[in-house]
Amino acid sequence: MKKILAVLSVLLIVVSLTACTKKEETPTYELALVTDIGTIDDKSFNQGAWEGVKQYADEHDITYNYYKPTEASTAAYVEAIGLAVDGGAKVVVTPGYMFAPAVYEAQTLYPEVKFVLLDADPHTEDYATFKIESNVYAIYYAEEQSGFLAGYAAVIDGYTSLGFMGGMAVPAVVRFGHGFVQGAEVAAAELNVNVTVKYEYLNSFAPDAAHQTKAAGWYSEGVEVIFAAAGGAGLSVMAAADAATAKVIGVDVDQSSNSASVITSATKGLTTSVYAALTDFYANTFKGGTIVTLDVAKDGVGLPMATSKFTTFNQAKYDEVYDKLVAGTIVVKKDAAKVVDLVVPHVVVTVEGAE
Amino acid sequence: MNTDTMIFLIRNMVPFMIPLTIVALGGMFSERSGVVNIALEGIMVFGASFGIFFIYFVPDLMSPQLMILAAMGIAIISGVLFSWLHAYASINLKANQTISGTALNLFAFAFHDFLARLITKTGTEGVSFKNVFRIEKIPFFGDIPVLGDLFFKNVYLSTFIGLGILVVASFVLYKTRFGLRLRACGEHPHAADSVGINVNRMRYWGVLISGALAGLGGLVLIIPTTVEYTGTVSGYGFLALAVLIFGQWKPSKIFLAAAFFGLMQVISNSSGLAFFTSLGINKYFYQIVPYLTTLIVLTFTSSKSASPKAAGEPYDQGKR
The missing domain is CATH 3.40.50.2300 (Response regulator)
Structure with a gap:
C-alpha cells in the first residue's frame, strides 16, 4: 500500500513538473492588479479597483489577472509588480498609498508598462523625493x-x-x-x-x-x-x-x-475611475505623468x-x-x-x- | 461598577469564551492522549469554512436553528476529517507533531481561499452570510431579572452547546473507562500498552475528538462576530492553546481560563465605556491588560505545569 502511494505521488510530481515546462501554454494577462493588504474581495478599495479592471476586461475581451504580494512591504510589492509584468501585463493597477514607493521604483524599472496608482503619487519610502514618470497615472479621491x-x-x-x-x-x-x-x-x-x-x-x-x-x-x-x-x-x-x-x-x-x-x-468611485483609466489607455490617451484628485465635481x-x-x-x-x-x-x-x-x-x- | 456595565462585560465575554472553551477542550483530548495538536487554528479555519459554505449554499432550506445545527454537524465532520491527517502523520508515521500541526495550519488558510474562489458565486474568498441564528429571547427564562438579560436574551444556541460539551468532556475524561485509558496513553503509554490498551487507537480517538471540537469552535467563533467569513480566525486557535496550558489540561480549569481570557479581551476593547473612562486610567492601559495579566498569571502557575508526560512523543513500542 505504502509503495503504491509512493509511486503514485512520484508520478504526480513528475506529471505536474512536465506540465509546468510546457512554455507555450503559459497564459499571459494584459491587465493586472496587485493587491494591497487584504484581497480583491475586501468589500473595499482592492475590490473596487478590481471590479473596474474586471468590467473593462470582460467588456473588451482582454485577459486580466491579479497578483497578491507575499507581504506588506515595498520589496514584496515591487516583486509582485515584476511578476505581473513577466505575466505580460501592459497596465498594472496598484490600489493603495502603500504602493507609492513601489511604483516609484517600478516606473523606471518597467518604462514600457503603464501604472494606475490609486490613493497616492509615487515617492521614495522616506517621502524625500516625489517624481512621477510619463507611464504613471496617479489618482486621489476626495x-x-x-x-x-x-x-x-x-x-x-x-x-x-x-x-x-x-x-x-x-x-x-x-x-x-x-x-x-x-x-x-x-x-x-x-x-x-x-x-x-x-x-x-x-x-x-x-x-x-x-x-x-x-x-x-x-x-x-x-x-x-x-x-x-x-x-x-x-x-x-x-x-x-x-x-x-x-x-x-x-x-x-x-x-x-x-x-x-x-x-x-x-x-469613492474606484471602479469607474479605474475603468476610465483603462479606456484612456486603449484609446491611446493615457494620462501618464498626471496626478488627479477625483472629487464631487468629477463624480469621484x-x-x-x-x-x-x-x-x-x-x-x-x-x-x-x-x-x-x-x-x-x-x-x-x-x-x-x-x-x-x-x-x-x-x-x-x-x-x-x-x- | 453599575449593573449595565457588568451585564455588558459578561454578555460580551461569551462570544470569546465559548469558542475558546470548545477548542481548548479539543486540544485537551488530543494532548491527554499524548499527541500535541498545534493545528487547532488550522482545524478551526477548516471547520468554519465548510460550516459557512453550507450556510451559504442552502440559505432557505430550513429554520435558522436547524440550519445552524446542521452547519455545526458539518463543521464537526470536516474538522474530524482534517485532523485525520494530523493523526495519520503523528501516530502511524511517527512524524514530528509540531511540524505536522504547522503544515495543517498553513494548508487550511490556502485551502479555504482556493475552494471559496472556486465555488462561490462571486468567485472571491470572502463568503458572506446572513446572521439569522441569534435568538432574541428564550421564552420564560428570558423574563428572569438580571439572569435573563445575561444568558437568555440575544443568545446563540452554540452557548448552550458549548456548556454541554464542557460537562460531557469532564465526565468522559474522569468518569469513563475511555477517559482513564486516554489519560493513561498520554502519561505512560507503555504502561497502558502492557495492560492491553491499544495506544495508537486511543491516540486516534484523542486527535479526532480534538478535530471535531476545533472544527465546531471555528464556526461558533465566526457566526456572531462578522457578516462574512474570509478564511481567518485571527489567531484564536493559538489563544485556545494558551487557554489549554493555562487551564492545566483540566476541563473545569480550562473553562475558568477561557472565561478569564474572554473577560480580558472584552476589557481591552471596552476602554470607551463610561465606567472605564470614569476611572481616569490611560486608555492604553486597557489594551495592555490581557498581555500583562497573562504574563503575571503564567509566572505563578507555570512552575506546577501539569502537562501530560508523554505528550509530543510518538509512541514507540520498543523504547522503554
Missing part, C-alpha cells in the same frame, strides 16, 4: 467630501450620537474621518442640535471578534450609527450592529448588501442614494448639499493634523485610543 456627505446625511436623518472607526490612521482613512466630523457639524448647525462623535482607529483592516466587541460597547453606550472606514474590520462592526439593532455607514463601495444595518456607504465620491436607508434625508437634500460642495460654498478641510484641531462647535469629538 474622501473628506465622501465622509462629509455621510456625516451630514446621518445628522440630518436624526442621528445625534455618532461613531467613527477607521482601519488605520492612513491618509485616506483620516480624510474620511475628518470629513465625517465636519459633515456632522454642518448638519448640526443647520438643525441647531448637539452631536457627539466617538472617534477611533482600530489598527486593523481585518474582521476580528475584538472589533465586534468594541462596536458592541459603543452601541451599548448609546452610539446610534458607526461609520466604519476600516475595510474588512467593518464586517465585524456590522455583526455588532445586527445584534444591537443599530446602524453602520459603509465605506469605499456600496456595502448595503453586507448587512441590513448599513444605512448608506461613503463611496458620493453616497449610493438608491440603496440608502434614510427616513428624513432624501435625494433632494442630497443634491442640495452635493451642489454646495461642487460650487465650493462648503469647503471640507482635509489637512488638519488631528481631528480635535477641527473647529466644530456643535460636535463633541471624543477620541478613543491613539490618533
Whole structure:
C-alpha cells in the first residue's frame, strides 16, 4: 500500500513538473492588479479597483489577472509588480498609498508598462523625493467630501450620537474621518442640535471578534450609527450592529448588501475611475505623468442614494448639499493634523485610543 | 461598577469564551492522549469554512436553528476529517507533531481561499452570510431579572452547546473507562500498552475528538462576530492553546481560563465605556491588560505545569 502511494505521488510530481515546462501554454494577462493588504474581495478599495479592471476586461475581451504580494512591504510589492509584468501585463493597477514607493521604483524599472496608482503619487519610502514618470497615472479621491456627505446625511436623518472607526490612521482613512466630523457639524448647525462623535482607529483592516466587541460597547453606550472606514474590520462592526439593532455607514463601495444595518456607504468611485483609466489607455490617451484628485465635481465620491436607508434625508437634500460642495460654498478641510484641531462647535469629538 | 456595565462585560465575554472553551477542550483530548495538536487554528479555519459554505449554499432550506445545527454537524465532520491527517502523520508515521500541526495550519488558510474562489458565486474568498441564528429571547427564562438579560436574551444556541460539551468532556475524561485509558496513553503509554490498551487507537480517538471540537469552535467563533467569513480566525486557535496550558489540561480549569481570557479581551476593547473612562486610567492601559495579566498569571502557575508526560512523543513500542 505504502509503495503504491509512493509511486503514485512520484508520478504526480513528475506529471505536474512536465506540465509546468510546457512554455507555450503559459497564459499571459494584459491587465493586472496587485493587491494591497487584504484581497480583491475586501468589500473595499482592492475590490473596487478590481471590479473596474474586471468590467473593462470582460467588456473588451482582454485577459486580466491579479497578483497578491507575499507581504506588506515595498520589496514584496515591487516583486509582485515584476511578476505581473513577466505575466505580460501592459497596465498594472496598484490600489493603495502603500504602493507609492513601489511604483516609484517600478516606473523606471518597467518604462514600457503603464501604472494606475490609486490613493497616492509615487515617492521614495522616506517621502524625500516625489517624481512621477510619463507611464504613471496617479489618482486621489476626495474622501473628506465622501465622509462629509455621510456625516451630514446621518445628522440630518436624526442621528445625534455618532461613531467613527477607521482601519488605520492612513491618509485616506483620516480624510474620511475628518470629513465625517465636519459633515456632522454642518448638519448640526443647520438643525441647531448637539452631536457627539466617538472617534477611533482600530489598527486593523481585518474582521476580528475584538472589533465586534468594541462596536458592541459603543452601541451599548448609546452610539446610534458607526461609520466604519476600516475595510474588512467593518464586517465585524456590522455583526455588532445586527445584534444591537443599530446602524453602520459603509465605506469605499456600496456595502448595503453586507448587512441590513448599513444605512448608506461613503463611496469613492474606484471602479469607474479605474475603468476610465483603462479606456484612456486603449484609446491611446493615457494620462501618464498626471496626478488627479477625483472629487464631487468629477463624480469621484458620493453616497449610493438608491440603496440608502434614510427616513428624513432624501435625494433632494442630497443634491442640495452635493451642489454646495461642487460650487465650493462648503469647503471640507482635509489637512488638519488631528481631528480635535477641527473647529466644530456643535460636535463633541471624543477620541478613543491613539490618533 | 453599575449593573449595565457588568451585564455588558459578561454578555460580551461569551462570544470569546465559548469558542475558546470548545477548542481548548479539543486540544485537551488530543494532548491527554499524548499527541500535541498545534493545528487547532488550522482545524478551526477548516471547520468554519465548510460550516459557512453550507450556510451559504442552502440559505432557505430550513429554520435558522436547524440550519445552524446542521452547519455545526458539518463543521464537526470536516474538522474530524482534517485532523485525520494530523493523526495519520503523528501516530502511524511517527512524524514530528509540531511540524505536522504547522503544515495543517498553513494548508487550511490556502485551502479555504482556493475552494471559496472556486465555488462561490462571486468567485472571491470572502463568503458572506446572513446572521439569522441569534435568538432574541428564550421564552420564560428570558423574563428572569438580571439572569435573563445575561444568558437568555440575544443568545446563540452554540452557548448552550458549548456548556454541554464542557460537562460531557469532564465526565468522559474522569468518569469513563475511555477517559482513564486516554489519560493513561498520554502519561505512560507503555504502561497502558502492557495492560492491553491499544495506544495508537486511543491516540486516534484523542486527535479526532480534538478535530471535531476545533472544527465546531471555528464556526461558533465566526457566526456572531462578522457578516462574512474570509478564511481567518485571527489567531484564536493559538489563544485556545494558551487557554489549554493555562487551564492545566483540566476541563473545569480550562473553562475558568477561557472565561478569564474572554473577560480580558472584552476589557481591552471596552476602554470607551463610561465606567472605564470614569476611572481616569490611560486608555492604553486597557489594551495592555490581557498581555500583562497573562504574563503575571503564567509566572505563578507555570512552575506546577501539569502537562501530560508523554505528550509530543510518538509512541514507540520498543523504547522503554
